[in-house]
Amino acid sequence: MSAADTLLLGIDLGAGSLKASLIRLDGSLEGEASHPVSTLAPQPGWSEQDPAEWWRAVCAAVPAALAKTGRSPASIAALSFSAGAHTQVLEDRAGRIIRPAILWNDQRSGPQTRALRERADDRILELGFNRANPTWTLPQMLWLKEHEPEAFQRVHRLYLAKDWLRSRFTGGFETDTIDAVGALMADARTLQWSQELCGLIGWNMATLPPIVAATSRCGSVTADAARQTGLLAGTPVICGTSDTAVETYGAGMMRPGLGVAKLATAATVSVLSPHAVPHKELINYPHVIPDHWYVITATNSCASAHKWLRDTFFRREGEDGQAAFDAMEHAANTVRAGSEGLFFHPYLNGERSPYWDPMLRADFVGIGFNHGPGHFVRALYEGISYSLRDCLEVLRANGLGFETARLTGGGARSPLWRQILADVLAVKVELPAVADASFGAALLAGVGIGAYSSATAAEQAIRVVATHEPDPSRVELYERGFALYRDIQAALAPLNHRIRAQYGAS
Numbered sequence: 001m002s003a004a005d006t007l008l009l010g011i012d013l014g015a016g017s018l019k020a021s022l023i024r025l026d027g028s029l030e031g032e033a034s035h036p037v038s039t040l041a042p043q044p045g046w047s048e049q050d051p052a053e054w055w056r057a058v059c060a061a062v063p064a065a066l067a068k069t070g071r072s073p074a075s076i077a078a079l080s081f082s083a084g085a086h087t088q089v090l091e092d093r094a095g096r097i098i099r100p101a102i103l104w105n106d107q108r109s110g111p112q113t114r115a116l117r118e119r120a121d122d123r124i125l126e127l128g129f130n131r132a133n134p135t136w137t138l139p140q141m142l143w144l145k146e147h148e149p150e151a152f153q154r155v156h157r158l159y160l161a162k163d164w165l166r167s168r169f170t171g172g173f174e175t176d177t178i179d180a181v182g183a184l185m186a187d188a189r190t191l192q193w194s195q196e197l198c199g200l201i202g203w204n205m206a207t208l209p210p211i212v213a214a215t216s217r218c219g220s221v222t223a224d225a226a227r228q229t230g231l232l233a234g235t236p237v238i239c240g241t242s243d244t245a246v247e248t249y250g251a252g253m254m255r256p257g258l259g260v261a262k263l264a265t266a267a268t269v270s271v272l273s274p275h276a277v278p279h280k281e282l283i284n285y286p287h288v289i290p291d292h293w294y295v296i297t298a299t300n301s302c303a304s305a306h307k308w309l310r311d312t313f314f315r316r317e318g319e320d321g322q323a324a325f326d327a328m329e330h331a332a333n334t335v336r337a338g339s340e341g342l343f344f345h346p347y348l349n350g351e352r353s354p355y356w357d358p359m360l361r362a363d364f365v366g367i368g369f370n371h372g373p374g375h376f377v378r379a380l381y382e383g384i385s386y387s388l389r390d391c392l393e394v395l396r397a398n399g400l401g402f403e404t405a406r407l408t409g410g411g412a413r414s415p416l417w418r419q420i421l422a423d424v425l426a427v428k429v430e431l432p433a434v435a436d437a438s439f440g441a442a443l444l445a446g447v448g449i450g451a452y453s454s455a456t457a458a459e460q461a462i463r464v465v466a467t468h469e470p471d472p473s474r475v476e477l478y479e480r481g482f483a484l485y486r487d488i489q490a491a492l493a494p495l496n497h498r499i500r501a502q503y504g505a506s
Helices: 051-069 110-128 137-147 149-154 161-170 177-182 195-199 223-229 243-250 303-314 321-333 373-397 415-425 437-448 456-461 472-503
Strands: 007-013 017-023 029-036 076-083 088-091 157-160 217-220 236-238 258-263 267-273 283-286 293-299 343-345 363-365 404-408 428-432 464-468
Touching (some): 007 243, 017 051, 017 437, 029 051, 051 223, 076 243, 110 137, 110 195, 137 149, 137 157, 157 161, 161 217, 161 236, 177 283, 243 258, 243 267, 243 293, 243 404, 243 437, 258 373, 258 415, 293 373, 303 373, 321 373, 321 415, 343 373, 343 472, 363 472, 373 415, 373 472, 404 415, 415 428, 415 472, 437 456
Parallel strands (some): 007 076, 258 404
Antiparallel strands (some): 088 157, 217 236, 267 293, 283 293
16 A cells, blocks of 8 residues: 555543544544534432443544545554543443443542542652543542442453553453553552552552553454454554643644644643652643653633523524524623633633642623623633643643644634733744644554554644734733732632532532
8 A cells, every 4th residue: 555545543531522634644533423422410410431331432433534534444554542641440340331431520439539649649640750630530530449349340451542442353351551650559660550549549450451552563353343343453553642742742742842732612722741740739640752751730611611601692592502602702702801800710610730620610700881791702712711821830830831733623613712822921923733632643553563663753744724922912911911810819819718618519
């Protein structure tokens, strides 16, 4: 097969859908398709999905993406995967799924997180390079032990989400270094499972998979998987990794001075580093680039806050969601920078960086008769941008930073939001042509089979299609606005705690 005819398949499991993308070696998109997956919330603060639904989504999205290319499955040289970190699938000895998968944004393990911090906060950070919080697998499995002990005892295999999907293609049982660190059950110094960390919750290490590189080959598509997905049996399968890892990689974060801001359900600000920076306000993961780490600060609500505003105040019954988004963008474009003194703090589900406080709540502050719908949309854009500035300041305080930010995620589609971010962060902002997780996973597939000579050589497949320079006058305005944003947060934080104590955590 010639290079021009070669296709790479990336499969990403997102919060609301599974996406399959087929790209050429030059990075051009040949075909893509998505299929929805549903999230269950059986109790306030819970977030679960049924892994069986993931596989049904794969069997719908992969053939649909291939059909759009008009190509034979023999054109696909390899495939790889991504999914949200921390999310686990638990199987018993018979290979049956024990319970729904607990997602990364599930908050039920708050008490278990506090217990782990009281018992071994500094030691967990020393070994895992990260601090326990309800996002991570370790406290989630402690919750399982305390609330569903029978399920805890039945676990024969613990898969991370993308590994379970891959196992349906190959029958294999592996994970990669990035997802292993993301479970908070591995020694980040050695990139092997940690007896000490697992021992904190009495976890049986025999249930954990071998750890390999994200670009390692993990078998081939089986005949049964080929029949269900339309792929060719024997197609090479590459391990893959977490969604944020492949998003930053697919956006081109392969050299110093280039950061990535992800505007998805939640938001992250990431930067490449030659070493980890263990700190209670930072998240550290190995990078796809060998001997490098990427350091993250993360918020809880981003595009999810935008969607909340749309569905609560802007979307008419029966109206297409995109039409409502377009109307919001138009309204925000009529409002001056600063939203005439209207501020928004995007803490609809508590907050991670830099406060790590699940009790914080969102707010609009400064509302006057002069504020219309567009002000609320622009204030939301600005508030989320300020929250990312909070994240960037944590990185800078630890000797990390960047001059250029590549944007990923659904929020990056807004030209206005991109410019606001450039002005609030005071950095150049670039939009890659394609930078979602399925694209990054497809690049990993290419690296894994040697189609790219190295992990950094895949940069040739990444194109920038829009650039936004910070405007000096707006940078100054937003600098003053950021100071106010922080002062308002500090003033309201104790009131947030009182509200949550009086009215509950839902």
